[in-house]
Amino acid sequence: MVTIIDDEAAARDWLRATFDPTPAAWAGLERFAAMLVAENARQNLIAASTIPTLWVRHIADSAQLLAFDRDGDGLWLDLGSGPGLPGLVVAILSERPLMLVESRKRRCEFLRAVAEDLDLHHVEVVEARLEAVETRSAATISARAFAPLDKLIDLSARFSTESTRWLLPKGRNAVKELALLPRPWQSLFHVEQSRTDAESRILVGAGRLGGRIVPKKRG
Numbered sequence: 733m734v735t736i737i738d739d740e741a742a743a744r745d746w747l748r749a750t751f752d753p754t755p756a757a758w759a760g761l762e763r764f765a766a767m768l769v770a771e772n773a774r775q776n777l778i779a780a781s782t783i784p785t786l787w788v789r790h791i792a793d794s795a796q797l798l799a800f801d802r803d804g805d806g807l808w809l810d811l812g813s814g815p816g817l818p819g820l821v822v823a824i825l826s827e828r829p830l831m832l833v834e835s836r837k838r839r840c841e842f843l844r845a846v847a848e849d850l851d852l853h854h855v856e857v858v859e860a861r862l863e864a865v866e867t868r869s870a871a872t873i874s875a876r877a878f879a880p881l882d883k884l885i886d887l888s889a890r891f892s893t894e895s896t897r898w899l900l901p902k903g904r905n906a907v908k909e910l911a912l913l914p915r916p917w918q919s920l921f922h923v924e925q926s927r928t929d930a931e932s933r934i935l936v937g938a939g940r941l942g943g944r945i946v947p948k949k950r951g
């Protein structure tokens with residue numbers, strides 16, 4: 733049974749217990765959180781209503797994806813990174829090479845500013861639409877609030893290999909969205925409980941997805 737992280741103190745406790753961050757990594761998380769709140773006054777990055785619970789809703793919510801891939805190595809591709817959720821959180825807590833794909837210029841400026849401020853040399857910010865990004869093999873693909881599952885896979889399948897790990901937080905619609913995929917692809921995924929929301933699920937997958945999807949009808 734997963735214990736749901738339901739307040740800021742619990743989020744910090746969980747992060748410490750799970751990742752045993754160095755003092756520098758912990759300071760990095762604090763700094764990222766502060767920069768995110770400050771930047772949110774200039775551009776809309778996260779819902780203002782989530783700022784009081786930032787560590788649950790965004791930091792721990794992002795970090796839980798890394799917990800599903802602790803032994804992974806190789807390129808981690810984060811699609812539609814926005815302000816770096818989950819990409820920058822993963823970058824602060826691990827040494828995985830990260831490629832953050834984000835199409836909006838001002839969001840990319842923020843991503844680069846944080847990466848520079850925190851000396852995250854293993855982070856590459858790609859300012860482009862995913863459709864225009866050159867294909868590379870990704871060991872891990874994450875996407876939080878990026879696109880419906882069928883579209884997400886359509887856009888990103890070409891980055892996957894037999895050993896790619898997919899980490900797709902899908903909120904309350906995870907099971908419904910999974911059911912819309914062709915059956916052979918459904919079997920590549922299993923559903924995990926989110927640690928930060930009792931109703932939300934994360935689709936964790938393994939393997940290569942290929943070809944265009946002929947979507948089932950949305951019900």
Ligand SMILES: C[S@@+](CC[C@H](N)C(=O)[O-])C[C@H]1O[C@@H](n2cnc3c(N)ncnc32)[C@H](O)[C@@H]1O
Nearest residue numbers: 812813814817834835836860861862876877878
């Ligand atoms: C709803 S936001 C989510 C941002 C972040 N992952 C989060 O959870 O807060 C979706 C992001 O994907 C970006 N995006 C949408 N379509 C994209 C595309 N085709 N290529 C690259 N980025 C895209 C948007 O600019 C936006 O920042």
